[in-house]
Amino acid sequence: MSKVIDCPLNYTMNLIGTKWKPLILFHLLEGEVRSGILQKKIQGISNKMFTQTVRELEKDGLVLRKVFPVVPPKVEYCLSKRGKSLETVLRGLDAWGLEDLEV
Amino acid sequence: MSKVIDCPLNYTMNLIGTKWKPLILFHLLEGEVRSGILQKKIQGISNKMFTQTVRELEKDGLVLRKVFPVVPPKVEYCLSKRGKSLETVLRGLDAWGLEDLEV
């Protein structure tokens, strides 16, 4: 069950190598957003996956979650310092896709 | 079934966002290798996943496969031009993991 880390790349992929994680992090590069707004930016994500993914990212210390005790609820997300450190990598992945699509 | 591409990052992840793909590509950065040797470098991969993954990478034009008609079989893999263009991204992911592990 334990995830063996044989190389750092493996570690990185275990952390963000899923369908939605990089996408959410990428959209958070623009800055703090309300939960509902962020979700609408992620085309095609289901409500369940959005909540689940964002919560995992929070658990892993990549995003910060701010809950405002109001009704109806208000929640905001933003990148943590650790999350921000992924910026280069995320933009790199995005840029590669753009390049590759053009060819 | 069709994979909707809402942003280039999504496209990239659909192409290489699985458990073993980045790892195999990363090890191929070192150059051409025989199948068996490559497989041994990928710690923990099963024979099935290795074959399956490498073949998908070939199908997607990221690696090249050279078959030598000898017995016992001899097969070599190397990165295609398109595969090589992932170098920066792959090294970026690896470097991030290294950094993050150290903190």
Added chain:
DNA sequence: TAACTATACTACTTTTTAGTAAGTTATTGC
């Protein structure tokens, strides 16, 4: 002639990831 070799394929099972649809909350505004 039987074992050994390197590579791959197949059938089957388990695990992980993702999707659907419905329910929960507490306050505001009609």
Added chain:
DNA sequence: GCAATAACTTACTAAAAAGTAGTATAGTTA
């Protein structure tokens, strides 16, 4: 008192990814 609101949460199902174990190949060596 009932709908609308934003953000979940839960139970259930479906699909994708990964793992296990066994089989095929055809020359070479013991």
